[in-house]
Amino acid sequence: MKPLGDAILRKFRKELNSGIVSLVLLAILDRSDEPLYGYQIAKSIEGTWQEGAQVKQGTLYPVLRSMEENGLLVSRVEPSVSGPPRKYYSITEQGRAVLAEWKEAWSRARDFVDATLEGNVG
Amino acid sequence: MKPLGDAILRKFRKELNSGIVSLVLLAILDRSDEPLYGYQIAKSIEGTWQEGAQVKQGTLYPVLRSMEENGLLVSRVEPSVSGPPRKYYSITEQGRAVLAEWKEAWSRARDFVDATLEGNVG
Numbered sequence: 553m554k555p556l557g558d559a560i561l562r563k564f565r566k567e568l569n570s571g572i573v574s575l576v577l578l579a580i581l582d583r584s585d586e587p588l589y590g591y592q593i594a595k596s597i598e599g600t601w602q603e604g605a606q607v608k609q610g611t612l613y614p615v616l617r618s619m620e621e622n623g624l625l626v627s628r629v630e631p632s633v634s635g636p637p638r639k640y641y642s643i644t645e646q647g648r649a650v651l652a653e654w655k656e657a658w659s660r661a662r663d664f665v666d667a668t669l670e671g672n673v674g
Numbered sequence: 675m676k677p678l679g680d681a682i683l684r685k686f687r688k689e690l691n692s693g694i695v696s697l698v699l700l701a702i703l704d705r706s707d708e709p710l711y712g713y714q715i716a717k718s719i720e721g722t723w724q725e726g727a728q729v730k731q732g733t734l735y736p737v738l739r740s741m742e743e744n745g746l747l748v749s750r751v752e753p754s755v756s757g758p759p760r761k762y763y764s765i766t767e768q769g770r771a772v773l774a775e776w777k778e779a780w781s782r783a784r785d786f787v788d789a790t791l792e793g794n795v796g
Contacts, residue, residue, distance in 0.1 A: 561776065564697065570689050570693070571686065571692070571693040572693075572783060572786075572787050575686065576786070576790045654683065654686055657683065657687050658791070661690050662787075665694050665784075668701050669777060
């Protein structure tokens with residue numbers, strides 16, 4: 553494939569990732585028994601995704617901040633024995649309500665794409 | 675839910691859609707026996723997606739143009755008996771190669787999100 557094709561594939565991956573990273577992040581905080589800080593969330597994501605390098609901590613922090621500003625998350629800062637203070641995030645009731653709707657939107661989009669790729673559409 | 679939550683949900687849907695509309699569009703042209711024009715592609719998408727209004731023709735045309743510029747599609751203009759000339763699109767070999775890679779990227783992303791939502795991750 554030409555380099556041009558690679559650039560298009562990267563663009564697709566980037567768009568797809570930006571669409572799902574918020575969903576995944578919220579789901580991880582939803583099922584966590586305790587508040588998590590950015591590094592823990594990043595590791596949880598990277599450990600599972602085969603192309604783990606796609607979700608960097610640098611990608612997560614703006615999303616975390618935006619979600620807190622919008623009331624989906626709350627945070628508290630705690631000192632760390634091994635470095636700078638850490639910001640721990642928890643999901644709010646508002647966050648759980650948004651997550652429930654996101655899950656529905658995701659299911660519909662996923663089923664639609666899968667049906668299209670399987671050629672059952674048209 | 676507060677209006678704020680609705681705005682966030684809309685943003686999520688928009689990101690998710692922009693990530694998959696290119697994939698779906700290419701897949702539709704891939705399995706079509708003949709070239710299709712924009713309206714046909716839009717109808718094919720809208721007829722299946724439950725929230726059909728999400729993929730407007732206005733969303734498709736810039737994607738079609740960009741894909742043609744990048745060699746994934748070719749087009750030819752033909753007169754129409756019932757209106758202005760129509761631009762018919764076909765997928766190229768380059769387009770099929772990109773589609774194969776997009777499908778793989780989609781499968782990985784989908785499985786990852788589904789695993790996270792089911793709580794089997796972390």
